[in-house]
Amino acid sequence: MAASRGNNSNPARIPALGLRTFALILLSIGVMYLDNRENHLDAVRKTIGAAVYPVRLVVDAPVRFWQWLGEATTSRNDLQLELGRLNAERLLTNARLQRLTALEAENARLRALLDARARVRDEVRVAEIMAVDANPYEHNLVINVGSRDGVYDGQAIVDANGVVGQVIRTGLMTAQAVLISDTDHALPVEVNRNGLRTIAVGTGEIDRLELPFLPNNADIRAGDLLVTSGLGGAFPAGYPVAFVNSVTRIPQEPFADVSATPAAALDQVREVMLIWSAPPVSDVPGDAEDPDDE
Amino acid sequence: MSLATRKTQTMSRGDGGRRTPVIVTLVVGLMLTIMPLPDAAAPFRPDWLALLLIFWAMQLPRAWSVGSAWIVGLILDVSHGTLLGQHALALCVIVFITVRFHLLMRVFPLSQLTATVLALLALYQFLLFWINGVAGVSSPLVAYWGPVTTGTLLWPFLFMFLSGVRYRARSRG
Numbered sequence: 001m002a003a004s005r006g007n008n009s010n011p012a013r014i015p016a017l018g019l020r021t022f023a024l025i026l027l028s029i030g031v032m033y034l035d036n037r038e039n040h041l042d043a044v045r046k047t048i049g050a051a052v053y054p055v056r057l058v059v060d061a062p063v064r065f066w067q068w069l070g071e072a073t074t075s076r077n078d079l080q081l082e083l084g085r086l087n088a089e090r091l092l093t094n095a096r097l098q099r100l101t102a103l104e105a106e107n108a109r110l111r112a113l114l115d116a117r118a119r120v121r122d123e124v125r126v127a128e129i130m131a132v133d134a135n136p137y138e139h140n141l142v143i144n145v146g147s148r149d150g151v152y153d154g155q156a157i158v159d160a161n162g163v164v165g166q167v168i169r170t171g172l173m174t175a176q177a178v179l180i181s182d183t184d185h186a187l188p189v190e191v192n193r194n195g196l197r198t199i200a201v202g203t204g205e206i207d208r209l210e211l212p213f214l215p216n217n218a219d220i221r222a223g224d225l226l227v228t229s230g231l232g233g234a235f236p237a238g239y240p241v242a243f244v245n246s247v248t249r250i251p252q253e254p255f256a257d258v259s260a261t262p263a264a265a266l267d268q269v270r271e272v273m274l275i276w277s278a279p280p281v282s283d284v285p286g287d288a289e290d291p292d293d294e
Numbered sequence: 295m296s297l298a299t300r301k302t303q304t305m306s307r308g309d310g311g312r313r314t315p316v317i318v319t320l321v322v323g324l325m326l327t328i329m330p331l332p333d334a335a336a337p338f339r340p341d342w343l344a345l346l347l348i349f350w351a352m353q354l355p356r357a358w359s360v361g362s363a364w365i366v367g368l369i370l371d372v373s374h375g376t377l378l379g380q381h382a383l384a385l386c387v388i389v390f391i392t393v394r395f396h397l398l399m400r401v402f403p404l405s406q407l408t409a410t411v412l413a414l415l416a417l418y419q420f421l422l423f424w425i426n427g428v429a430g431v432s433s434p435l436v437a438y439w440g441p442v443t444t445g446t447l448l449w450p451f452l453f454m455f456l457s458g459v460r461y462r463a464r465s466r467g
Contacts, residue, residue, distance in 0.1 A: 017359065020359070021360045021387070024360055024382075024383075025386060027379075028382045028386065030379075032377050032425065032429070035377055035378035048368060049372050049373075052373045055373070059328055063330070131330045132329070137426060137431050140375065169375050176375045183432055183433070204433075204434055267333060
């Protein structure tokens with residue numbers, strides 16, 4: 001801090017530079033401490049976030065315009081092809097849905113018989129991903145809805161094929177979500193075939209998840225579908241997460257080396273769905289709820 | 295190159311009146327920072343705002359010093375969603391060093407200045423790495439050395455470009 005002293009006769013010397021830097025460094029440390037432990041500074045984050053919003057919009061605009069241009073100039077032929085494809089898809093989906101209605105009714109009856117609480121339907125809303133890159137240290141995305149639209153921290157995000165991630169920071173008009181492929185993200189899943197429960201951990205690679213806690217004799221094989229188990233409370237149960245693509249059992253190691261490919265195309269999604277789920281139906285008292293996700 | 299920009303600098307009183315070019319470059323820098331890049335290129339995104347702040351702190355140390363660096367850092371933290379204060383602290387430190395040695399840096403030849411910028415960027419990323427370590431954020435190491443490499447390679451061009459901007463803004467004003 002001797003920087004600011006020295007010879008003040010030099011016109012190039014900036015007054016009290018060292019002192020100011022020192023004060024700002026202390027302030028930063030204080031701010032970081034408050035921000036890390038609790039969400040004390042949510043208001044500050046939201047205020048600055050609102051100021052950054054126009055910049056995000058401007059960055060997002062060319063991509064949006066390009067897409068719009070692509071859509072606006074699609075040929076009639078392409079549109080008709082697309083229409084045909086969508087119609088076929090809708091027929092198929094509807095056929096499946098008919099069975100689902102019956103199954104849902106049956107499920108409700110059985111649940112009533114078992115005296116279990118009825119499953120509540122999840123509420124869903126579509127959000128668009130903004131074409132902005134955020135945090136360089138994690139796999140994440142920014143969506144164009146925020147606390148104004150009822151988004152909350154920890155909310156689950158899925159796309160048409162499977163789970164994408166969850167909201168970690170909610171701004172007023174935008175929210176930031178972490179993808180399931182992030183190294184700090186772990187997701188309670190179960191194998192759809194036999195209900196085997198485990199945890200899928202992100203690897204930092206966009207197209208690979210790891211299941212590090214499966215013993216060598218676990219009943220899991222390549223091609224198995226993993227769905228959310230609903231434990232942990234952040235994700236509602238039953239959404240597809242990933243397909244197992246390789247199982248390597250090494251006799252000396254306690255755990256098998258299992259990797260899976262996310263069902264959702266994490267790097268290609270443009271629109272996602274936010275899920276407002278009712279509190280998870282669970283018979284396990286005090287299930288492993290992660291306090292960070294709440 | 296650096297000679298052209300350094301005369302009359304220390305005497306100038308009107309730094310405050312010439313904020314527009316600086317603010318414009320900073321906003322463009324922020325846009326470049328949050329602009330989407332392909333996944334393969336994303337770790338090599340240069341630290342635009344750090345480079346810009348080094349330049350402006352070197353040229354206009356009275357108007358653009360640690361305080362503005364801190365505020366830019368906070369904005370960067372919010373738009374990145376990183377720990378609030380992380381980039382603020384790192385930017386503050388490298389701008390402090392820049393301002394402290396701005397007279398020296400102005401007479402450096404471009405090659406030597408680029409080497410200095412390399413050191414500053416490395417320090418910047420080291421501070422971020424350190425804070426991430428303390429806060430328990432893990433990420434691949436390429437996220438740290440990638441920006442240092444590209445930032446250093448970019449610096450000579452950015453320096454010439456910004457010198458041009460500054461020269462133009464001054465001759466107009």
